[in-house]
Amino acid sequence: MSGKKLLMIVGDFGEDLEIMVPFQALQAVGHEVDAVCPEKESGETVKTAIHDFRGDQTYLEERGHDFALNATFDDIDPEAYDGLVVPGGRAPEYLRTYDTVLEYVRHFFDENKPVASLCHGPQILAAAGVLDGYEMTSYPAVRAECEAAGCAWVDEVTTDGNLVTAHDWSDHPEWLSQFLDVLGTSVDHESTSVAADD
Structure with missing residues (x-):
């Protein structure tokens, strides 16, 4: 099966692991991933943030x-993509203010294309008005926004139709696995033995 063409919408201070890991992992299994940010061009960068959980009432944020x-x-056409990835972090807070971002998100839902989002990423989905009737999850602090947008919030990695959601980067193995299922991607695991030098 040939790889899919996926769009990833990112921005300054998006969560480091939630951008880097799916960007690389999806390519590793044969998909093409275009990472874009409003008002930025190919080759430019976004600054990421590392969100860590150390027993405080909320996450700790450091520069990534x-x-x-x-x-x-500005050059992309959502029609050209088979699926969408919306990472979390602080970026969704401002990315949801771009009408074009919301328009692109609506395209993927209108066409029932696979969408993967986690952590604060669903803030963008809520702003786009596409969550009504879905069962989904997010970072717990975003639950109220998701429920206000009409979804049934659950406390686990969830696939509902075309939408795959998770709490945060600690859910990557299950979240990515479920997204690959929705994409129709199968990964063959061959049995190999590795000999270590004594």
Whole structure:
């Protein structure tokens, strides 16, 4: 099966692991991923943030990496993509203010294309008005926004139709696995033995 063409919408201070890991993992299994940000061009970067959980009432935020975009937001056509990835972090808070971002998100739902989102990413989906009737999850602090947008919020990684959602980067294995299922991607695991030198 040939790989799918996927769109990832990112922005400054998006969560480092929630951008880097799916961007690389989806490519590793044969998909093409275009990472874009409004008002930025291919080759420019966004600054990421690292969100860690250390027993406080909310996450700790530290500066992450510079993530290079590989496509230009103004040049993309959502019709050309088979699926959408919406990472979390602080970026969704401002990305949802771009009408074009919301328009692109609506396209994927209108066409019933696969969408994967986690953590604060559903803030964009809520602003786009596409969550009504879905069962989904998010970072717990975003639950009220999701429910106000008409979804049934659940406390686990969830697939409902075309939408796959998770709490945060700690859910990556299950979230990515469920997204690959929705994409129709099968990963063959061959049995191999590795000999270590004594």
